[in-house]
Amino acid sequence: MEKDADSFLAADSPEVLRRIRERTPARILAGRAGAAYRTSTQLELREAHAAARDAVRAELDLQSIFGEDFIKQWGLFEVCTEARSKEEYLLQPDLGRRLNETSRRELGAHCSRENDIQITIGDGLSVTAVAAQVPSLLPLLHEGARARGWAVGNPFVIRHCRVGVLNEIGELVAPKVAVLLIGERPGLATSESLSAYMAYRPGKSHSDANRNLISNIHSRGLKPQAAADRILNLAAQMMKCESSGFAVREEISLAPNSRAIKT
Numbered sequence: 001m002e003k004d005a006d007s008f009l010a011a012d013s014p015e016v017l018r019r020i021r022e023r024t025p026a027r028i029l030a031g032r033a034g035a036a037y038r039t040s041t042q043l044e045l046r047e048a049h050a051a052a053r054d055a056v057r058a059e060l061d062l063q064s065i066f067g068e069d070f071i072k073q074w075g076l077f078e079v080c081t082e083a084r085s086k087e088e089y090l091l092q093p094d095l096g097r098r099l100n101e102t103s104r105r106e107l108g109a110h111c112s113r114e115n116d117i118q119i120t121i122g123d124g125l126s127v128t129a130v131a132a133q134v135p136s137l138l139p140l141l142h143e144g145a146r147a148r149g150w151a152v153g154n155p156f157v158i159r160h161c162r163v164g165v166l167n168e169i170g171e172l173v174a175p176k177v178a179v180l181l182i183g184e185r186p187g188l189a190t191s192e193s194l195s196a197y198m199a200y201r202p203g204k205s206h207s208d209a210n211r212n213l214i215s216n217i218h219s220r221g222l223k224p225q226a227a228a229d230r231i232l233n234l235a236a237q238m239m240k241c242e243s244s245g246f247a248v249r250e251e252i253s254l255a256p257n258s259r260a261i262k263t
Contacts, residue, residue, distance in 0.1 A: 119138065124183035
């Protein structure tokens with residue numbers, strides 16, 4: 001009987017198989033039982049699917065995901081878009097791109113204007129990702145921005161948030177660079193992946209073409225320190241170029257002695 005790839009590698013090169021799997025969260029070389037996945041793989045997929053559904057449906061609760069000490073330390077407060085429920089948010093994406101009137105007034109009362117960088121947290125499609133990544137990433141971003149001598153706006157959290165809300169942030173608090181840390185749509189590899197969407201002086205006319213993205217921030221993807229470095233370096237490029245989106249190409253150094261590459 002012919003061996004499948006997984007059986008072959010497990011028998012002849014177990015170390016090769018282990019190293020391949022460590023390099024990706026994807027389910028590769030999973031093997032099979034006849035024409036189907038093995039039972040263990042099927043159960044893992046069902047568990048991952050359930051975690052993804054939970055991440056999408058979960059409601060944001062600052063106290064439970066961050067804790068009182070973290071909220072007080074960073075002066076976090078919550079605002080909301082025009083989506084009045086998670087169901088409405090999922091069915092009508094446009095409502096998640098605009099803050100409601102109460103939230104617009106609250107930003108005016110709590111946030112200073114025209115800072116160099118404004119960091120905002122949005123639940124997006126995964127509250128799980130926000131809970132897992134933001135507690136490590138936010139302090140690194142704040143410390144790195146301060147070390148560069150930048151004025152940093154007071155961070156806040158947006159419930160029922162879509163990426164387009166960056167335009168509202170630009171209109172209301174007018175930062176040079178707006179950074180939105182938002183939960184990514186979960187997949188079967190992880191439900192804890194965070195994205196950082198960024199824009200230089202965002203406004204009403206901005207579209208996706210005017211934004212930059214750093215994604216896959218999670219334990220098996222981009223680690224918090226690397227993510228913070230890339231976000232801050234990209235913000236610095238935006239300030240230098242006075243632009244964002246397709247006009248700015250991110251420069252990444254792969255290693256201390258390697259040449260930078262542009263993405």
